[in-house]
Amino acid sequence: MGENNGQKLNDTQWPLWEVFTQGKKGKPHEHAGSLHAPDAEKALENARDVYARRKEAVNLWVVPSDQIVASSPEDEGPFFDPANDKPYRHPKFYNVPRAVKKRS
Amino acid sequence: MQVLTLTKQQALFEYLIRLADDRLILGHRLSEWCGHGPILEEDIALSNIALDYIGHAASLYEYAAEIEGKDRHRDDIVYFRNDVEYKNLKITELPVGDYGFTIARQFLFSAYSYFLYEKLSAVDDEQLRGMIEKHLKEIKYHLRHSREWVLRLGDGTDESHERIQKAFDELWTYTGEFFYMDEVDELLSSEGLAADTKEFQSEWKKLITETLEEATLDAPNFNQFMATGGRKGLHTEHLGPLLAEMQHLRRSYPDANWE
Numbered sequence: 001m002g003e004n005n006g007q008k009l010n011d012t013q014w015p016l017w018e019v020f021t022q023g024k025k026g027k028p029h030e031h032a033g034s035l036h037a038p039d040a041e042k043a044l045e046n047a048r049d050v051y052a053r054r055k056e057a058v059n060l061w062v063v064p065s066d067q068i069v070a071s072s073p074e075d076e077g078p079f080f081d082p083a084n085d086k087p088y089r090h091p092k093f094y095n096v097p098r099a100v101k102k103r104s
Numbered sequence: 105m106q107v108l109t110l111t112k113q114q115a116l117f118e119y120l121i122r123l124a125d126d127r128l129i130l131g132h133r134l135s136e137w138c139g140h141g142p143i144l145e146e147d148i149a150l151s152n153i154a155l156d157y158i159g160h161a162a163s164l165y166e167y168a169a170e171i172e173g174k175d176r177h178r179d180d181i182v183y184f185r186n187d188v189e190y191k192n193l194k195i196t197e198l199p200v201g202d203y204g205f206t207i208a209r210q211f212l213f214s215a216y217s218y219f220l221y222e223k224l225s226a227v228d229d230e231q232l233r234g235m236i237e238k239h240l241k242e243i244k245y246h247l248r249h250s251r252e253w254v255l256r257l258g259d260g261t262d263e264s265h266e267r268i269q270k271a272f273d274e275l276w277t278y279t280g281e282f283f284y285m286d287e288v289d290e291l292l293s294s295e296g297l298a299a300d301t302k303e304f305q306s307e308w309k310k311l312i313t314e315t316l317e318e319a320t321l322d323a324p325n326f327n328q329f330m331a332t333g334g335r336k337g338l339h340t341e342h343l344g345p346l347l348a349e350m351q352h353l354r355r356s357y358p359d360a361n362w363e
Contacts, residue, residue: 013143014143035144035145036143036144036145037145038256039256041252042252042256045149045248045249045252046145046146046148046149048245049145049148049149049152050145050148053148053152
C-alpha cells in the first residue's frame with residue numbers, strides 16, 4: 001500500500017496516514033491530523049494514542065495519505081469562485097419556525 | 105515458636121500492595137521511554153501505557169491505605185518503603201532493554217494482567233471490582249498494542265526477529281512468578297477476594313504460544329528454572345537504583361509541595 005505515499009524517495013519513515021475522529025455518535029468524522037505507521041492496524045492504534053487519548057473521539061478512521069485526492073490551489077478559481085455570487089443556493093430566505101431553530 | 109495467623113485485613117492489604125507495586129514499578133520503567141521512543145507515535149503510546157499503570161497503582165494504593173487504617177497516604181507507601189518492602193514481580197523491575205525487550209515484557213505482562221483481571225472482575229468486594237473493571241479496559245488495549253508488535257517484530261526483518269526472540273529467551277525465567285501463590289492468595293481466594301492463578305495459567309500459555317507461533321518465533325520452554333522472590337521482597341539488583349531515582353526527591357525534601 002502506497003510505497004511512496006506522498007513522501008520523498010530518500011525518506012525512510014513509515015507511510016503517512018490521515019486521521020479522522022468522530023467526537024460523538026452520529027456526528028461526522030473530522031480531520032484530526034496525520035501520523036506515520038507501518039500498516040493499517042498500527043495506524044489505528046497510533047491514532048488512538050495520538051489523537052484520542054483525551055476523550056476526543058468515539059470512533060476513528062485512518063486513511064493512507066496518498067489515497068486522498070485533493071483539489072489543487074490552481075483549481076480555486078474554477079472550483080469555488082462561481083459559488084460567490086449565487087446566494088440563492090443558501091436556504092436563508094425562509095423563515096425558520098421557532099421550534100426548529102431551538103433544536104439546532 | 106510463635107505462629108502468626110494472617111487476618112483477612114492483612115491479607116487484603118498485602119494483595120493490593122502486590123498488585124499496585126507491579127504496576128508502579130513497570131509504569132516507572134516504561135516512563136523511561138518518554139522522549140526516547142523509536143518513533144514519535146510509539147513514544148506517545150508507551151508514555152500513555154506508563155501513565156495508565158501509574159493510575160492503576162494510585163487507586164490500588166489508596167484502597168490499600170484505607171484497608172490498612174493507619175492513616176497513611178498513598179505517597180507514604182510509595183516513597184517511604186525500601187526495596188525489601190516492595191512486593192512487585194521481578195519481571196517488572198528489569199531494565200527497559202531495547203524496544204524488542206520492552207515489547208516482549210509488555211506482551212507477557214499484559215497477557216497475565218488480562219487473565220488475572222478477568223478473574224478479579226468477579227471478586228466479592230464492590231470497591232475493588234469497580235477499579236478492576238475500569239482498569240481492564242486499558243489492559244485490553246495494552247495487550248492489543250503489544251501483541252500486534254510481537255507479530256510485526258517476530259515476522260519482520262532478520263534483526264527484529266533475532267532481537268525479540270532473544271528478549272523472550274531472557275524473559276521466560278521470570279514468567280513463573282505470575283502464578284506464584286502463598287497464604288495471602290489462599291486465604292483471600294477462599295473468601296472470594298482474590299484470583300486463583302492456576303485457573304488461568306493454561307489460557308495464558310495458550311495465548312503466548314499461539315502468538316509466538318504466528319510471529320514465527322520459537323515457543324518457550326515452560327519447564328525451565330523459574331525465578332521467584334519478588335512477592336517476598338527479594339529482588340534483582342535493578343530495583344534499588346529505580347527506587348533511589350523515584351524516591352530521592354521526596355526523601356530529601358519530605359515537606360516539599362507544588363506551591
